[in-house]
Amino acid sequence: GDSVTQMEGPVTLSEEAFLTINCTYTATGYPSLFWYVQYPGEGLQLLLKATKADDKGSNKGFEATYRKETTSFHLEKGSVQVSDSAVYFCALSDLLKRGSTLGRLYFGRGTQLTVWP
Amino acid sequence: KAGVTQTPRYLIKTRGQQVTLSCSPISGHRSVSWYQQTPGQGLQFLFEYFSETQRNKGNFPGRFSGRQFSNSRSEMNVSTLELGDSALYLCASSPDGDRVRTEAFFGQGTRLTVV
Numbered sequence: 427g428d429s430v431t432q433m434e435g436p437v438t439l440s441e442e443a444f445l446t447i448n449c450t451y452t453a454t455g456y457p458s459l460f461w462y463v464q465y466p467g468e469g470l471q472l473l474l475k476a477t478k479a480d481d482k483g484s485n486k487g488f489e490a491t492y493r494k495e496t497t498s499f500h501l502e503k504g505s506v507q508v509s510d511s512a513v514y515f516c517a518l519s520d521l522l523k524r525g526s527t528l529g530r531l532y533f534g535r536g537t538q539l540t541v542w543p
Numbered sequence: 544k545a546g547v548t549q550t551p552r553y554l555i556k557t558r559g560q561q562v563t564l565s566c567s568p569i570s571g572h573r574s575v576s577w578y579q580q581t582p583g584q585g586l587q588f589l590f591e592y593f594s595e596t597q598r599n600k601g602n603f604p605g606r607f608s609g610r611q612f613s614n615s616r617s618e619m620n621v622s623t624l625e626l627g628d629s630a631l632y633l634c635a636s637s638p639d640g641d642r643v644r645t646e647a648f649f650g651q652g653t654r655l656t657v658v
Contacts, residue, residue, distance in 0.1 A: 462649075468651055469633055469652045470633065470649040471649070515586065519647075530591055531588070531635075532588075535585045
């Protein structure tokens with residue numbers, strides 16, 4: 427079945443360091459891929475998305491490229507800030523699969539990021 | 544445009560009781576889905592409603608149920624609460640239009656504690 431695997435945390439970085447959070451997926455079709463961020467005590471906010479192979483999603487300095495050949499969607503940021511401290515979730519929605527919709531997302535376990543000043 | 548609104552934000556219930564959580568989607572969105580988030584299991588899909596019909600269902604016992612009203616607002620109900628039902632319950636809405644180019648928008652969640 428569809429699934430997402432992302433690197434275990436926690437990840438602790440100094441401000442202005444480079445960030446990579448790995449995400450790989452398994453899907454039978456051609457999924458759309460997402461990164462969501464969750465701040466303490468809050469719900470999920472969409473950070474970026476990509477809907478087809480080789481698409482690059484970007485937002486707020488974060489980027490991720492949809493790599494079909496390696497079934498990956500790694501999240502990167504060149505220079506993290508203290509305000510980026512949060513939990514990051516990789517997710518997929520296999521919209522071409524019977525019964526799949528945007529309402530049914532498959533999530534990774536989340537990666538806790540802490541950035542120190 | 545108002546976001547997804549979930550009420551209440553916090554709930555404390557006793558084992559064996561039942562609870563109803565409410566979700567108001569973004570205006571114009573017809574799909575509402577529910578997720579349970581726990582430290583042990585992560586984010587797990589409960590069910591999705593579209594135009595008052597359950598369209599998808601996750602792997603949860605029958606104690607978990609939901610419904611959607613004609614104005615797209617949704618409620619989920621958990622009966623005979625167990626300690627393991629303590630979790631953050633998240634609601635998400637999506638427009639279900641050009642699905643490839645849209646996304647699910649999440650509410651802030653309802654934190655349920657069962658004692």
